[in-house]
Amino acid sequence: MFRFRLSLVLPLAAALVLALWPLVWAEADLYFQVFGMACFYGVLAVAWNIYALSGAISLGHAAFFGLGAYGSALMSCYLQWSPAVTVPLGAVAGAAYGVLWGLLFKNLRGVYLGLATLASVEIPKVIIDNWSSFTFGSLGVVGIAPLPDLRLGGLELAFGTSLKAQYYLLLLFLALAGLVHRYSLVSRWGWALRAMRENETAAAMLGVEVFRHRLQALLLSSYLTGLCGALYAHLLGLIEPALVFSLHISALPLVLSIFGGRFLTWGPILGALILYPLDQLLLQPQFPTGHAALYGLVIVLTILFCPQGVAPWLRKLRQIAWN
């Protein structure tokens, strides 16, 4: 009983620390930015992992990310709607591509699914690259509207300009994504996904509708990834095909999830909160170009030496500490 409560207390304590440190240390723009983006990549990792829970290793989530980014950026550019509307609507472009994957790749498993996902990033990328009259081609979309300000009583949250406000927004986003991830692990639906991952034939025998469940997981995963892409466009203010459809965007959630531990609720989030600040605060100043080699190295070492990721270590440490 006590251990069960502890598993709730620890993430809550971590969330409180993440929410309250800015009160102690008010002026730290670099840290707001780095930890804000760490939360952002945490959401991306969670989104990737929801699909991976059904046993599918995707090497092409950049497709959803880029489509979400372009969906929202172009809508805001042509229709002049507020980002508060275009972000959730633009992400639908990612989800639509996700449904397409689900339908076309329904017979692919394992390695072949991985190859198909890798190749499918190229299609939206090349189309957007070449359709210059509508998407501005390889020059990209510039001057995308920043996120709007929000007034809550006397409190003014300037999401467009204040890094602190952005940090809190992304932290909230991460907390919500964490809850969705928890649901995808512990609900009846989540158990169905896990059963499919372990043995698809046996799961189907027990009455799990394999196609429908995997499609639902992919839909959720691609919509969340599309949301990330859409937010990214408005946070950064400019996007180009080579940036949002890059191998880096496909690889990052995979690396963070597997490093953190993709079978545990907070594994992908832990991976993001450790690796991204490490990369940005320690490596980036030393190697301005090429610091992202860290992620490649980490995934190779993780698969070789601890395929379960680092979260199980922490769990073991906690058990030792409490016994």
Next chain:
Amino acid sequence: MWLYAQIIVSGFYLGSFYALIALGFSLIFGVTHAFNLAHGELIILSGYLAYVLWKYGQVSPYLSIPVCLAVMPGVALLLHLLLQRLKAPFELNSLVVTFGLALFLQNAMLFAFSADYRLIHLGGSRIFQVPGTPISLTAGQLWVLSLSLAATGGVHWLLYGTFLGKALRAAIQDRQAALLAGINVTAMRRTAFLFGGMLIGLAGPLYALSMYLHPAAGLEPTLIAIVITIFAGVGRTRGILAGGWLLGVAESLAAFVLGTGWRELVSAVVLLSLLILKPQGILLKG
């Protein structure tokens, strides 16, 4: 009329080079079942090696080929040592690990060579014309074409004309049966990485001669190698050459009809169609 003939000749030139790119991947994948997603990055790395030798050592690109042929098998053997340690499921783990390796190599090359596009320029490029027609190829293209075809012929002779090749083919077709026949399959894996590394080593300088090198260029050759391998089946040199030619001609036609920007789409679309039509994958027939 002659325009289309020129497009088809360019397609054959491109396709022969693609066959060379695919041969190394297919040999390694066939014998070891390792999906090497860093294949393209290794080719680009070998290309950068030739570029550095040419730019800073004033070594002719043709003389750098033997250097790359000697260095890259060493790199491939290191990759072999790394992949040997992987646990089951081997194929999926090799896919994820080499995906990480590709990311690592891209960033390492970005650090070492910057994001600029690089090409080995041949001084005073001569143009050769097919007698009696306006069809032409540059000297560099002719080198790429003849070396690619020579390497493909060499691998074909190795696989179908020697005892070692017979053992390699046996290891590709059925590992258990090959073991029963007294073939040292572990040694065959090493051999596959060795020859695969030599093919990667040769492809690098040829890539630097014909296409622009940049750190993120590796994905395209990787996709090309996978497309052709899935199309032809593993270890089938003639099928791989035919697949390379088809892809090369298709890309040349797409570049002419739709515009050069759409060329990259061809290999991705062909790969997706092959996977959707043949979802069980490549290894059904040896």
